[in-house]
Amino acid sequence: MSLLKPHRSTCRRSAAAWIAAIVIAPTAGASTPAGLLAGYAGEAGAAPSPERGQSLFNSRHGRDWSCASCHGAAPTGPGRHAATGKPIAALAPAFNPERFTDAAKADKWFRRNCNDVVGRECTAAEKADVLSWLIKLKP
């Protein structure tokens, strides 16, 4: 550490510039849960079904995990990663305003988690079904 200390003050300005660049950078894909739902439903060309979404969320699809394995059967409170035990914040938007506000992030997690749970990526209709159910969950 003694090697690093003298350099700290000179680094501060460039670090501040970096941080400013990161903070000021526009957040790509900013959206709302309703906006994302409209996008998935539009792509699917069909009205979403919260009931189908709930069923997809709570079923195991011939594999080890369901969505509920990590998020809980009622994803209105904290869940827990089934493998690592790490806490997972509530998924339903009414209980966690950060959820489904970034299209790229929602797509990333749908892609990964559907691959883990269903063994393939989810269709737009399936995403619309799940999201329509999550949006319906209210305090």
Add this chain to the structure above:
Amino acid sequence: MADRPRLRRQAGAWACAFAGLFAAQAWADDGDRVSRTSLLPKYREECAACHIAYPPGMLPAASWQRVMANLPRHYGTDASLDPGTVSALAGWLAANAATGGRRSEPPPEDRITRSAWFVRKHREVAPATWTLPGVKSAANCTACHTRADQGDFNEHNVRIPR
């Protein structure tokens, strides 16, 4: 010997590049590298979504390279990321990976928990402890290392659940 001042300048430049924002490395009293590495924000954001942000010095560069090349099959789950993020994180991990000593040997399956140093340091932990509901997995560092998410693995902050 003549190269020393130049080396020192280079070391200083590297330290400056990484110290403030990315990677101030500290060394524990016992000489083991710990893990007070200031983490790349993107690394924390992406990798600490499912597990703690493992300090990059806990695996050698060759292991991190394989981990980052296999994110769609990441220890049983799909942890895939867009190519730009993968390459940014891979570069940072390579720059901050374990070097020198026994930590530079890739552990079996590139698992931190299979590393010789990890096994040695945990040899007094009873086998049943690892399967406690509050622990579940050796990957769950914070179950016992109460400040692991801040890169603090000091023994004084260990609380083994009962």
